[in-house]
Structure formats: structure tokens, C-alpha cells
Amino acid sequence: MSADAIESLVEHHFGEYGGQFVPETLMPALAELELAWTRARADEGFRAQLNGLLRDFGGRPTPLYRAGRLSERLGRPVYLKREDLNHTGSHKLNNALGQVLLAKRMGKRRIIAETGAGQHGVATATVCALLDLECVVYMGVQDTRRQRPNVQRMELLGATVRPVDAGAKTLKEATSAAIRDWVTNVQSTHYVIGSAVGPAPYPSLVRDLQRVIGDEARAQILQAEGRLPARVVACVGGGSNAIGTFTAFLDDEHVELVGVEAGGEGIDTARHGAPLTVGGRAGILHGSRSAVMQDEEGQIVQAHSISAGLDYPGAGPQHAFLRDSGRAHYVAVPDEQALRAFKEVARLEGIIPALETAHALAWVLEQDDGELDLICLSGRGDKDLAEVLGSHTAP
Amino acid sequence: MSTQQATGVQRIADAFAGAHKRAALMPYVMAGFPTLAQSIAIGQACVHAGADLLELGVPYSDPLADGPVIHEAGTRALAAGANVGGVLEVARALSPSIPVVLMCYANIVFAPGATAFVQRLARTGACGLIVPDLPLEEAGEVRKACDDCGIALVPLVAPTTPRDRLDAIGASARGFLYTVSVVGTTGEREAMQDRFAEVVARAKASTEVPVALGFGISTPEQARQAADAGADGVIVGTRLVRAAGESQDPAGAVGALVAELAAGLAATDRRSAS
Ligand SMILES: Cc1ncc(COP(=O)(O)O)c(C=O)c1O
Numbered sequence: 001m002s003a004d005a006i007e008s009l010v011e012h013h014f015g016e017y018g019g020q021f022v023p024e025t026l027m028p029a030l031a032e033l034e035l036a037w038t039r040a041r042a043d044e045g046f047r048a049q050l051n052g053l054l055r056d057f058g059g060r061p062t063p064l065y066r067a068g069r070l071s072e073r074l075g076r077p078v079y080l081k082r083e084d085l086n087h088t089g090s091h092k093l094n095n096a097l098g099q100v101l102l103a104k105r106m107g108k109r110r111i112i113a114e115t116g117a118g119q120h121g122v123a124t125a126t127v128c129a130l131l132d133l134e135c136v137v138y139m140g141v142q143d144t145r146r147q148r149p150n151v152q153r154m155e156l157l158g159a160t161v162r163p164v165d166a167g168a169k170t171l172k173e174a175t176s177a178a179i180r181d182w183v184t185n186v187q188s189t190h191y192v193i194g195s196a197v198g199p200a201p202y203p204s205l206v207r208d209l210q211r212v213i214g215d216e217a218r219a220q221i222l223q224a225e226g227r228l229p230a231r232v233v234a235c236v237g238g239g240s241n242a243i244g245t246f247t248a249f250l251d252d253e254h255v256e257l258v259g260v261e262a263g264g265e266g267i268d269t270a271r272h273g274a275p276l277t278v279g280g281r282a283g284i285l286h287g288s289r290s291a292v293m294q295d296e297e298g299q300i301v302q303a304h305s306i307s308a309g310l311d312y313p314g315a316g317p318q319h320a321f322l323r324d325s326g327r328a329h330y331v332a333v334p335d336e337q338a339l340r341a342f343k344e345v346a347r348l349e350g351i352i353p354a355l356e357t358a359h360a361l362a363w364v365l366e367q368d369d370g371e372l373d374l375i376c377l378s379g380r381g382d383k384d385l386a387e388v389l390g391s392h393t394a395p
Numbered sequence: 396m397s398t399q400q401a402t403g404v405q406r407i408a409d410a411f412a413g414a415h416k417r418a419a420l421m422p423y424v425m426a427g428f429p430t431l432a433q434s435i436a437i438g439q440a441c442v443h444a445g446a447d448l449l450e451l452g453v454p455y456s457d458p459l460a461d462g463p464v465i466h467e468a469g470t471r472a473l474a475a476g477a478n479v480g481g482v483l484e485v486a487r488a489l490s491p492s493i494p495v496v497l498m499c500y501a502n503i504v505f506a507p508g509a510t511a512f513v514q515r516l517a518r519t520g521a522c523g524l525i526v527p528d529l530p531l532e533e534a535g536e537v538r539k540a541c542d543d544c545g546i547a548l549v550p551l552v553a554p555t556t557p558r559d560r561l562d563a564i565g566a567s568a569r570g571f572l573y574t575v576s577v578v579g580t581t582g583e584r585e586a587m588q589d590r591f592a593e594v595v596a597r598a599k600a601s602t603e604v605p606v607a608l609g610f611g612i613s614t615p616e617q618a619r620q621a622a623d624a625g626a627d628g629v630i631v632g633t634r635l636v637r638a639a640g641e642s643q644d645p646a647g648a649v650g651a652l653v654a655e656l657a658a659g660l661a662a663t664d665r666r667s668a669s
Contacts, residue, residue, distance in 0.1 A: 019532075021501050021502075021528045021533055022556075023528055023551040024550075024551045024575070027556070027560070028556065156583065166466065167617075180459060180580050183459070183460065183579060184578065184579040186555060186577075205667065233662070284528070285457065297479045297503060298502040299455065299502075300502070301456075355518070
């Protein structure tokens with residue numbers, strides 16, 4: 001089904017959001033990427049190659065699993081879209097496979113990426129190994145510490161991990177470092193951005209590559225239950241697993257779409273990663289206008305989350321648009337509650353979720369209403385064990 | 396500014412025309428680095444050492460077009476308390492003695508609204524605005540605001556910019572065309588002079604306004620080579636910011652380097668421009 005999925009437009013704007021706020025040096029590369037993507041997605045050969053790899057290398061389609069004990073506990077059916085069962089352990093592979101294949105088709109020999117949780121870095125390093133391309137991954141020093149196993153995986157896969165020591169040493173700085181590398185090496189290099197953020201065409205490109213999640217899940221839930229879910233829930237860092245899940249349901253007006261951001265130490269403090277939930281003036285970060293955590297003068301402020309993948313002060317422009325239009329809504333779950341859900345779901349379901357995903361699970365666990373919830377289980381939590389077991393929060 | 400005074404656009408044109416050098420010299424000064432007061436002193440030292448125009452950088456949290464030296468200087472300036480109000484005071488202090496062109500990332504410009512930002516800038520007496528992450532496609536609102544205030548919105552072109560795009564940007568340029576000499580971020584580099592002629596010729600063919608070459612020019616030799624290549628102006632940033640950060644006497648250190656650069660560009664220095 002994913003072949004037909006790749007049919008949407010390459011939008012530059014989502015209402016007032018999006019755009020291309022980058023140095024001139026990159027503008028021709030963005031145009032080249034947009035053209036290459038427009039051609040590739042219409043090309044049978046490319047689609048067959050991508051879908052073949054998604055299936056045979058990645059393990060798609062991923063199951064939609066009725067979480068029995070969770071459903072029993074909550075008194076309503078709860079379904080998990082099992083992106084954790086993707087090769088490399090998260091939804092990030094969907095995007096990495098598509099973009100690296102595209103880069104190869106464009107004749108690029110060198111791939112760069114940023115990573116927070118390390119899942120996007122691992123996915124990109126994996127595909128670069130598969131396709132024999134050079135791979136450099138930028139990662140904040142704070143994240144190389146808290147997601148250590150993923151650093152080791154990337155290195156084993158042949159990638160170079162460049163620790164980034166600026167600012168808060170997390171995902172925002174890693175992304176800035178990757179963009180600076182791209183400005184310098186743009187002729188030889190493709191930048192595989194890891195979420196539905198960045199200058200156009202990235203938010204559209206990443207969404208197109210991730211919408212396979214929702215396309216599969218929609219068909220699967222219809223098959224299993226004969227009806228659509230009342231709620232579709234996903235965590236939001238930059239927003240790629242969420243937009244990938246939401247897209248298939250956008251026209252199903254009665255399906256509620258819920259994005260769960262990082263509440264960190266509370267959205268009434270400065271230490272969170274919830275720009276969509278908190279609202280406020282739009283801003284420009286990493287090439288597009290969207291919801292951004294910033295001060296009055298437009299300096300971007302540091303985010304905070306226990307989960308490296310949600311520890312980001314921005315969000316994809318399409319999410320800001322969906323929020324304003326009322327089609328989706330966004331909520332925040334604090335660190336502690338996510339940690340509790342992490343442990344609870346492990347025992348209830350025998351699935352250790354990623355800390356990112358645990359935010360979405362925590363929100364659903366808290367709702368006592370509802371008829372049928374579908375949650376994107378965006379990744380597995382093996383990478384988080386040291387962080388969780390080392391934390392002092394009571395279970 | 397009063398209506399009797401020349402507009403920013405005119406002052407910039409006059410500065411290029413009256414430079415009495417082989418190319419106008421435009422040092423980059425990071426406002427608020429090491430402190431606001433010292434950055435004013437650095438700017439004044441540039442004036443005394445022979446600068447023709449001044450590019451004044453606004454410290455920003457996420458400067459995507461800048462290499463590590465300017466990034467670090469911006470981070471330190473912000474940590475030392477620099478804010479937009481303070482930066483604009485630097486512009487106000489320096490503008491009577493030299494045309495000031497502000498280099499400011501887009502999010503800072505849009506935060507209060509482009510029109511409000513540009514009007515505030517114009518009231519300091521500054522002449523121009525460079526927004527390094529505002530390509531042609533996104534520039535309309537800011538350019539209109541600038542045109543309404545006599546501020547020159549100076550666009551950038553890069554070696555990667557294709558011909559037809561170059562023409563469109565060149566036609567939109569006010570004040571001068573900021574021509575990036577290399578594919579990359581700001582920073583000191585060696586031996587890319589061999590590409591100057593090509594880069595400058597392309598830029599000059601696309602525009603009526605002067606062409607200033609920047610990014611990676613740090614020595615008097617490179618400045619002279621840029622002039623030899625036909626550049627109307629030379630922008631030197633990272634080398635000066637590094638000196639400001641390393642010296643106990645930032646204004647003295649930057650002034651000395653600017654004097655060397657000015658000497659390198661002196662009209663009397665008649666080395667054959669083969
Ligand atoms: C498992 C998992 N889920 C979610 C995210 C957040 O990213 P996005 O919002 O783009 O899905 C990450 C990012 O690292 C992740 O690893």
C-alpha cells in the first residue's frame with residue numbers, strides 16, 4: 001500500500017508556517033532535492049525499490065496490535081501500531097530508507113544526519129551501510145551520554161559520530177551543526193533530516209515517507225474492528241511519527257488526532273519541550289516558521305525533556321497548522337509521568353517502549369473516557385534503560 | 396533620521412564611491428562582544444583605521460551561516476547580557492561616523508514584526524540590513540519595510556547560486572550585493588583566491604549595485620586579491636572577531652588589523668593587477 005502513499009504535493013507552506021529560511025548557499029540544493037523527490041515518487045522503479053526494502057529489509061508492514069491488558073485496564077480497546085518492530089527499532093527507518101535511496105539516486109556520496117535519541121542516527125547509519133555511502137551523524141554531547149548504546153551501534157555500522165558541544169548539547173545544537181556541515185559540503189552531501197521539520201521540501205518529504213504508518217494502521221484497524229479509532233495518539237518531538245500516523249486520518253473528521261509533547265518539568269516552567277501545547281508567537285528555527293520556544297527578542301531557548309528525542313524547542317510546520325485549524329490538538333506529559341508509563345507498559349504488555357513513545361502512552365493511560373484508541377508505538381526502549389534505571393523517580 | 400539626511404541607501408552608495416581604495420573596506424564587528432562598550436570602541440577603532448563601512452553583527456542563539464568563531468562570540472555576547480536594545484545602541488553610537496549595516500538572523504527581525512524592527516533600526520541612523528537566512532523567496536515583507544525607511548536590504552549570493560537566480564537576486568539588491576566567496580560558513584580559510592575572479596564576475600554581471608566579497612577573507616593579501624578580482628568591497632569578519640576575543644585590548648588589536656587591511660587595499664599600492 002505504501003506505493004500509492006507517496007502521492008502528496010510538495011508544499012512549501014502550511015498556512016502561515018513552513019518556508020525556507022536558510023542561507024542562500026543551500027537554496028539550489030533544496031530545489032534540487034524537491035525536483036528529485038517529485039520525479040522519484042512518480043517513478044515505478046524507485047517506488048518498487050523503496051517498498052521492497054521497507055518490506056524485506058525493514059520488516060514492513062508492522063503489526064497493529066490490540067494491547068490486551070491495557071485495553072482491559074482502560075475499559076476500551078487500545079491498539080498499538082508497532083513501529084518498534086521495524087528494523088533498528090523505530091519509525092525512523094521509514095524516512096532514512098527513502099531519503100538515502102533518493103540521495104543515492106541524486107549521485108550524492110556522503111550522507112549527514114542529526115540525532116537526538118540516536119534512533120534516526122542509527123537508522124541513517126544502517127541504510128548507509130546497506131547502500132555503501134559515507135555517513136556522519138551529529139549528536140549533542142548530552143545525548144551521546146544518555147543514549148550511549150545508540151552511539152555504539154552507529155559506530156559499529158561504520159558511521160562517524162560527531163559530538164556537538166555547543167549550547168545545551170542536545171538535538172537543537174546537533175541539527176544546527178548538521179546544517180552548517182551541509183552549507184559547507186552541499187555539493188557532495190545530502191542531509192537526511194530526521195523529523196518533519198526544516199526548510200521545504202523536508203517537512204513534506206519526511207511526512208510522505210512516514211505516512212506509511214498511518215496508511216497501514218488505518219487499513220489494519222478497519223480490518224480488525226470494522227471501524228475507525230475515536231482517537232489517534234502519537235508523541236511529538238519534531239513530529240515525524242505523529243504526522244506519519246495522522247496523515248491517513250486527516251479526512252476522517254470524527255477521528256480525534258492528539259499529539260503528545262514533552263512536558264519536562266512542567267509547561268508552567270521554562271523546562272519543557274512543548275512549543276505546540278504552550279502556543280505563543282510563531283518563530284523560525286532550522287529553516288522553517290513554526291511553533292518555537294523563544295524569548296521576547298527571538299532568541300531560541302533551550303528545551304528540556306528526559307527523552308532525548310523530544311528535547312527540542314521546535315516542531316514541524318504542518319503540526320502548527322493542524323493545531324491552529326483545530327484538526328489536531330496537542331498536549332504535554334511531564335518527565336515523571338512518562339517514566340511511570342514506561343515502566344507500567346513494560347509490565348502490562350511485555351513491551352518496553354522508547355521514552356519518547358512513553359509520553360503518548362502516558363497520556364492515553366490518563367484518559368478515562370474514549371471508545372477506541374490507536375497509539376503509534378514509535379520505538380523500543382532498550383536505548384533508554386540506563387537513563388531510566390539511573391533516574392530517581394519512583395515507579 | 397531627519398529628511399535632510401541622506402537615506403541609508405545613499406550613504407552606502409557614497410561610501411563605495413568615496414572609498415579612495417581599490418575596494419571599500421567593511422569590517423564585521425559583533426555587537427556586544429566582548430561587551431557592548433568594547434564593541435563600540437572596536438567600531439570606532441575600525442573607523443580610525445580606515446574602514447569605509449561597518450557590518451554590525453547581532454548575537455544570535457542559532458547562527459546557521461556562521462562558523463565556530465562568530466558562533467562562539469555570539470554565545471558569549473548573549474551570556475554577557477547583549478540584547479537587541481543594546482545592539483541598536485551600538486549602531487546609534489557608530490552611525491554618525493560610518494555607514495552601519497546590521498547583520499541579523501531572520502527570527503530576530505520577525506520577532507517584533509518586520510516593519511517595527513526595521514523602523515527601530517532606521518531610527519538609530521543605520522543604513523542597511525543583511526539577513527543571512529532570508530533568501531529571495533522569503534524577503535518580500537522585509538524588503539518593503541526597508542524600502543519604506545530608506546534602509547538597504549542587502550541580499551547574499553553564493554557560488555552555488557545558478558545564473559537565473561543570481562539575476563533575480565541581483566535585481567532585488569539594495570546598497571550592495573553581498574557575494575559569498577566560498578561554499579561554506581563564515582571562517583578563515585586559505586587559498587581560495589583562484590576562484591575570486593569568477594565569483595565576482597558572475598555577481599557583477601547580475602546587478603547594478605556594488606559587489607562586496609565576504610566569508611573567508613582574513614589577510615591583507617586576500618583583501619587585495621579580492622580587489623584585483625574586481626570586487627567593489629571587501630568584508631572581513633572572523634579574523635577580527637577572533638582578535639577581539641583573544642586580545643586584552645580588543646579595540647587596539649582590531650584597529651591594527653583593519654589598518655593593515657586598509658594598507659593592503661590602498662590605491663597607491665600599484666601592484667600590477669594581472
Ligand atoms: C522512538 C522515537 N519516537 C519519537 C521520536 C520523536 O521524533 P518525531 O517527533 O519526529 O517522531 C524519536 C526521536 O528520536 C524516537 O526515537
